[in-house]
Amino acid sequence: MDPSSVVPNFVPQIITNFYPLAIIIAILTAAIGLSGVIIERDDFQKILIIQIVTYAMLIIVAAVGTDLAEALILPGLVVSLAEILAVTEVLIFREYIKRGISYPRLKEYKPIDMEVLKTAIPMTSLLCVVYGTILTGFTGGAVAGAGILIYLFIGEPKGLSHDFWEEMSGVSGLAWCLWLLGFLLYFLNPRLWLVALFMSGGGIIVKVALKFGLLGILNREEFNK
Amino acid sequence: MISATGTLPLISFYLGLTLLLIGGLGVVFGPKTSTEPIVRIINLTVPSTGVALIFLSYNYTLAMLTFLSVNPILYIIMIRAIIRLEEMGGSIS
Amino acid sequence: MNEITNLSGPIIGHIPFIDIVLYISPFSLALVAVIAAFTAFLALSKPELRSVTRFGEDVVRTTTVERKEARFRRFMTILCGIALTGVVTTGDLFNFALFVSLTGITNMGIFAGVKDAHVLDATFHYGLVLMICSLPLFGGVAMILANTGTLSMGVLANIHTNPILNMSRTLLLIGAIGEGALAPFFATKVEMIRAKGAPYINMMHLSSLMVFTRVIEVLLILG
Amino acid sequence: MAIEFVYAAAILMIVGALGGVLQTRPIDKFLMLAVLGDGLISIVATFGYLDVAMASSFMTFVGIIIMMIGLIRVLEIRKMRGELG
Amino acid sequence: MIGRILNSLAEPRVVPKIFAFAIAIVLVFSLPLPFHLNPEQVYPKPAPQLQMELAKKNIDISYNLAPYNRGGLPVDPDNRGIVKSQYKSPYEGWITAYLTPFSQWMRDVSYHLGTTIVAHPGGILDEILYYTRGLDTILESSILFTAFTIASWVILNRTRKMTGE
Numbered sequence: 001m002d003p004s005s006v007v008p009n010f011v012p013q014i015i016t017n018f019y020p021l022a023i024i025i026a027i028l029t030a031a032i033g034l035s036g037v038i039i040e041r042d043d044f045q046k047i048l049i050i051q052i053v054t055y056a057m058l059i060i061v062a063a064v065g066t067d068l069a070e071a072l073i074l075p076g077l078v079v080s081l082a083e084i085l086a087v088t089e090v091l092i093f094r095e096y097i098k099r100g101i102s103y104p105r106l107k108e109y110k111p112i113d114m115e116v117l118k119t120a121i122p123m124t125s126l127l128c129v130v131y132g133t134i135l136t137g138f139t140g141g142a143v144a145g146a147g148i149l150i151y152l153f154i155g156e157p158k159g160l161s162h163d164f165w166e167e168m169s170g171v172s173g174l175a176w177c178l179w180l181l182g183f184l185l186y187f188l189n190p191r192l193w194l195v196a197l198f199m200s201g202g203g204i205i206v207k208v209a210l211k212f213g214l215l216g217i218l219n220r221e222e223f224n225k
Numbered sequence: 226m227i228s229a230t231g232t233l234p235l236i237s238f239y240l241g242l243t244l245l246l247i248g249g250l251g252v253v254f255g256p257k258t259s260t261e262p263i264v265r266i267i268n269l270t271v272p273s274t275g276v277a278l279i280f281l282s283y284n285y286t287l288a289m290l291t292f293l294s295v296n297p298i299l300y301i302i303m304i305r306a307i308i309r310l311e312e313m314g315g316s317i318s
Numbered sequence: 319m320n321e322i323t324n325l326s327g328p329i330i331g332h333i334p335f336i337d338i339v340l341y342i343s344p345f346s347l348a349l350v351a352v353i354a355a356f357t358a359f360l361a362l363s364k365p366e367l368r369s370v371t372r373f374g375e376d377v378v379r380t381t382t383v384e385r386k387e388a389r390f391r392r393f394m395t396i397l398c399g400i401a402l403t404g405v406v407t408t409g410d411l412f413n414f415a416l417f418v419s420l421t422g423i424t425n426m427g428i429f430a431g432v433k434d435a436h437v438l439d440a441t442f443h444y445g446l447v448l449m450i451c452s453l454p455l456f457g458g459v460a461m462i463l464a465n466t467g468t469l470s471m472g473v474l475a476n477i478h479t480n481p482i483l484n485m486s487r488t489l490l491l492i493g494a495i496g497e498g499a500l501a502p503f504f505a506t507k508v509e510m511i512r513a514k515g516a517p518y519i520n521m522m523h524l525s526s527l528m529v530f531t532r533v534i535e536v537l538l539i540l541g
Numbered sequence: 542m543a544i545e546f547v548y549a550a551a552i553l554m555i556v557g558a559l560g561g562v563l564q565t566r567p568i569d570k571f572l573m574l575a576v577l578g579d580g581l582i583s584i585v586a587t588f589g590y591l592d593v594a595m596a597s598s599f600m601t602f603v604g605i606i607i608m609m610i611g612l613i614r615v616l617e618i619r620k621m622r623g624e625l626g
Numbered sequence: 627m628i629g630r631i632l633n634s635l636a637e638p639r640v641v642p643k644i645f646a647f648a649i650a651i652v653l654v655f656s657l658p659l660p661f662h663l664n665p666e667q668v669y670p671k672p673a674p675q676l677q678m679e680l681a682k683k684n685i686d687i688s689y690n691l692a693p694y695n696r697g698g699l700p701v702d703p704d705n706r707g708i709v710k711s712q713y714k715s716p717y718e719g720w721i722t723a724y725l726t727p728f729s730q731w732m733r734d735v736s737y738h739l740g741t742t743i744v745a746h747p748g749g750i751l752d753e754i755l756y757y758t759r760g761l762d763t764i765l766e767s768s769i770l771f772t773a774f775t776i777a778s779w780v781i782l783n784r785t786r787k788m789t790g791e
Contacts, residue, residue, distance in 0.1 A: 006697040007708040010665040012673035015283070018238060019464065019663035022279070025242045027653045029249045029272075030453060034650040036253035037450065038643050043442070044310060045258075046642070048265045048303065050449045052249050055276050057453040058292075059245070061460040065283055067669040068469075069460070071754040072412060073280075073288040075766040076456050079419050081295055082773030083452070086423060087445035088306045089777040090430050093784050094438035099313055116606070128599055134728075135745040137752070138767075139287060142294040143596065149301060150603050154610065176771065183760055187335060190717040193757075197721065200756055201747045204767065211774050212298060233547060234674040237584060240551050244558050251562030263612055267570045270604065271558045274581055277597075278554075281585060284674045284693040286593050286741040287751055293600040300604055304611035311618045337712045337758040390779055397772060404765075416765040423769060427776040431784060439638055446642040454649055467664045470712055485656045492652065496645050589678045589692075591738035 015065035022063040030056035044091060047084060054080040074138060117154050125151035132209065136201040141208025148209060152216030172210035179203030234282040241278030248272030262307050266300065332409065339409040339470065345535070349406045349528060356524050357399030361392055363517045387431050391518040398424040398521050402528050411462060411469045414536060415455045415493070421525050422448045422497035428518055444499065451496030458489035462540070475539050487537050498529030547587050554580035567612050571605060578605070668712050669754065681737040690737040694744040694751075698723030700730065707750070711758050721757065724748035 033052030040046050057080075061072050128147025132140040182199030185192055248271030252258065258265045273296055280289040332341040342350075401424060404417040426448065429441040463469055465482050477483075499522055557577030564570050578601035585594040634640060677692035689695055698707035700723050707722025725733065729743040744751060755763045 006672065006677075006695060007710075008670055008672055009710075011663060011667050011670050014234065014673055016663045016665055018283075020661045021242065022238075023461075023661045024657065025245060026457075027657060029245055030457075031650050031654055032246075032249045032253055034450070034646040034653075037446075037646040038650075039253075040259075042259070042262075043639075044306060045262055045265060046446055047306075047449070048262065048269065049253060050446065051269055051299075052252055052272060053450060053453050055245065055249075055272050057457050058276055059279060060457040062280060062283055062285060062288075064460060064464045064663070064667065065671070066667045067671045067750055067754060068463075068667070068759075069283075070285045070288050070671075071669075071751060071759060071762070072456075072460070073285065074291060074755070075412075075416060075762055076452070077288075077292060077295055078766045078770050079416070079452055079456075080449070081299060082770045083419075083423065083445065083449045084299065085302055086426060086430065086773040086776045087442065087449060088302055089780045089785075090426070090438060090442050090445055092306060092309050093430075093780050094435065094442055095310060095313055096785060097433060097435045097438060120602075121606070124599060124602065128603075131596065131599075134742060135290075136747060137745055137755075138763075139291045139294070139745050142291055142298070146294050146297050146600065146603060149298060150607070153301065153607070176767070179767075180764070183756070183764065186757060186760065190720075190757075193717070193720055194724075197747045197752065197756065201752075207767075208770075211770075214774075214778065215298075215301070233588060236547055236551055237588070240554060240584075244554065247558050247562060255562050257565050261567075263608070263615055264565075264567060264570070266611075267567060267574065267608060268562055270574055271561055271577065274554070274558070274577055277581060278584070281588060282674060284671070286590050286693065287745055290593055290596055290741060290745070293597050297600060297603045297607055300607050300611075304607060304614075307611060308614050308618070311615055314622070334713065335761050336715050336718075338761045339713070386783060393775075394772075397768075410761075413761055413765065416762060416769070420765060420769050420772065423772050423776075427772060430776050430780055433784070443638040443641050447645050450642060450645050450649065454652075463667075464661075464663050467667045468712060473712075482656075482659055482661065485652065485659060488652055489649070492645070492648055588675065589682075589738055590741055591736075592742045 011065055018065070019063050022059055026056045026059040026063070029059070047087060047091070051080075051084075078138070121150060121154050129209075132205065136205050138204055138208060140201075141205045142212075144205065144209040145212025148213040149216040152213060168210050168213070172207045172214075175203045175206035175210070177203075179207065234284075237278050238282040241275045241282060244275030244278065245272050246275075248275055263304075266303055266307075270296075337410070337470070338413055339472070340404075340407045341409045342407060346406045349531065350403055353399055353402045353406065353524065353528060357396060357402075357521075360395050360517050360521060361399075390431060391428050394424050394427040395518045395521045398428070398525055402525055405529060405532050409471050411459050411471060411474070411536075412456075414532075415459050415490075418455065418494055418497045418529060418533075419448075419452065421529060422451075422499075425499060425522050425525055428521060447496045451493045453493075454489040455493035455497065458486040458493060461486040461489070471536070471539050479541055483540065487540060491533060491537060494529055494533035498526045498533075547584065550580045550583040550587065553577075554584070571609060574605060575601075578602075668710055670710060678737075687733065690733045690740065691743055692737060692740045694740050694749055696722045696750045700725040707753075709750070709753060709758075715758070718758065719753070721748050721753045722750050 030053055033049055033056065036049040036052070037046055040049060054076075058073060058076055061076055062069055064072075125147040128150070129144045132142075132144025132147060134140070135143060179200050180203075182196045182203060185199070186196040248268065251271060252265055252268045255264070255268050258268065273292075277289050277292055280286075280292060328343060330342045330344065330347065332339050334340075398421060401417055401420040405414065405421060408414050408417060426441060426445055429437060429444075432438065432441075459469070461482065462474070465480070465486070466474060466477050468474060554577055557573050557575075557580055560573035561570050561577055564573060578598075581601070582594050582598050585597060635644075672693075675693075677689060677695055680686075681689035681692045696707040696709065698719060699705040702723065703720060705723065706719030709719045709722060711718055725743070725748055726746060729746045729748065732739045732743055743749070
């Protein structure tokens with residue numbers, strides 16, 4: 001196996017040719033999104049439009065075309081997710097404060113009755129969780145978290161009370177500690193890199209998946225009252 | 226080797242850029258978006274597919290996997306906000 | 319193994335995390351001292367209770383701050399102090415952007431629990447600015463990376479400037495202004511400062527001051 | 542052989558994108574989005590990354606289901622509010 | 627006149643618009659600049675789809691890691707993967723070549739599972755995200771943690787109490 005054919009010393013020609021076009025389209029997209037932010041009057045819809053701006057940012061980062069760029073995409077993605085989460089909560093709270101508590105109470109919701117929800121959802125969520133466990137790391141956490149989320153969101157979990165999930169969030173805090181410990185071990189003594197790697201990979205999957213699952217249980221209580 | 230290596234990423238790259246532009250225009254200026262936030266969310270899937278295609282053309286498959294699996298979580302957050310706001314009575318200015 | 323030796327001033331020491339290098343110069347040492355002192359002061363102080371009088375009423379009310387809320391805000395303040403320490407000492411450009419983002423989101427967290435429509439309105443718009451400004455921050459950093467091929471400030475200090483670098487530096491400046499809640503036209507900040515529970519909201523002033531100082535230093539280093 | 546398949550997928554995706562943006566009724570939009578997602582899956586499969594194709598087929602399904610349930614809830618709430626006042 | 631402008635600036639809802647406008651101006655005026663990519667980057671990667679084509683033609687089993695094959699032999703510190711990092715470290719390239727038994731089995735079975743193998747412990751991205759640029763990952767996760775804390779605190783202590791649950 002010739003090493004030079006595996007990893008080149010310079011960025012290949014095709015990626016260099018891609019770069020100007022990608023940047024120009026990203027700038028145009030960003031300009032469209034920003035003009036939408038300027039025009040739009042509704043507060044919530046501004047959040048949706050800003051997603052376009054975030055996509056433009058992802059394209060600008062991705063256009064670099066190295067392994068480093070791929071490693072930099074993941075933090076950008078996570079930052080945008082985190083900000084939209086916090087901002088949406090603040091928006092909902094603000095609307096409650098503004099309109100007061102005495103909005104007209106609506107009747108109880110009917111549970112949604114669709115065939116696909118009963119048959120396909122448990123299988124899909126199980127597959128997502130299994131595949132996410134194989135992946136580990138942040139990617140696996142996101143996949144498994146999406147699986148848990150869709151099950152809690154739609155299915156009818158039996159035997160999982162709210163307290164159980166509160167305890168589970170405590171477990172996620174412990175997992176975070178485990179993950180940090182793995183990192184420190186890695187830096188302090190790189191000879192133990194295997195243990196450190198497994199600690200960090202396992203810790204972050206538990207943390208991310210359980211956090212998303214907590215989000216799911218909050219959603220379920222509000223949807224299917 | 227030459228043909229496939231050359232053309233496959235090219236097709237996916239140009240297609241992704243096109244989808245990104247179409248989707249951006251659709252999200253911002255598309256029909257009925259200003260009154261119905263859920264239509265805007267549905268339109269958001271078009272540029273996100275474009276971004277996924279661009280990741281694919283650079284062979285960032287892991288980033289693409291993460292991006293695709295973060296998307297449903299994002300939709301859940303947004304739709305929860307929409308339903309809460311609808312309960313309180315419509316749009317906000 | 320090459321090391322950072324000169325970044326527009328003498329360097330006392332550096333802490334390498336392989337590619338990410340934290341460094342300490344006399345300048346950043348002073349800033350770190352200020353941040354540590356301020357954060358410790360805020361974390362140890364009790365929340366203030368403010369008296370409110372209203373026109374047409376003969377009553378002076380004392381507002382109260384719940385214990386839970388005070389604890390939450392204290393946690394956010396400490397986190398913001400840690401993030402600011404990182405902003406001041408980091409020697410890697412992308413890391414700098416991430417630290418600035420962390421500062422922004424903790425700033426938002428300090429105000430997220432206030433039960434006041436004006437403050438929440440201002441907080442929400444500040445959050446929108448945070449989301450918009452992730453484009454200039456990360457985009458500017460990525461453009462610098464594409465143009466020079468490195469993210470380390472020690473290498474970037476020796477590279478000559480060109481129009482694209484200038485443009486990405488402008489983007490970086492706008493991004494840092496937005497995320498750090500910087501002064502000139504931040505009416506939002508004035509609204510947010512009307513929140514009760516005074517000592518913690520002072521963290522916002524400190525964070526905007528530090529982020530501004532640091533971003534100017536970074537721009538000077540890049541030039 | 543494989544190249545022609547790519548062109549078919551590309552046409553599928555363009556049709557799905559244009560239809561998804563230009564349709565106005567949400568249910569029609571969902572159909573067009575399904576076309577778009579199928580194009581994405583087939584183009585990933587042409588690239589040769591079958592695991593990513595599998596995961597993306599899960600994820601597009603999950604996203605469409607979530608949006609559908611949101612739509613049903615929103616319509617329900619509007620109907621109830623119409624009854625109330 | 628000036629007073630009116632300043633007053634309109636003092637409203638919080640104007641601030642995001644001003645920022646959006648400023649960024650849009652900078653971006654649009656930079657459109658005619660000659661954007662080009664400097665080919666001397668750290669951590670370069672091979673041309674898209676090259677490794678997949680090689681995997682289809684070659685009998686060499688290590689190309690079944692496509693597109694994340696970065697050289698080196700598994701579990702062999704003397705034969706490391708190729709990593710071109712900024713500052714050299716004595717332990718670089720150790721994880722890149724590492725494969726767990728499960729991922730070895732996956733590599734032997736098929737050449738379509740490269741992404742799953744790399745997302746499993748080991749691989750170039752773990753090397754970058756967990757070793758050479760580890761602080762990035764810590765920060766990213768802390769940002770997510772902070773946002774979750776804010777959101778769940780607001781939900782549990784504010785929004786729920788207001789709806790009377």
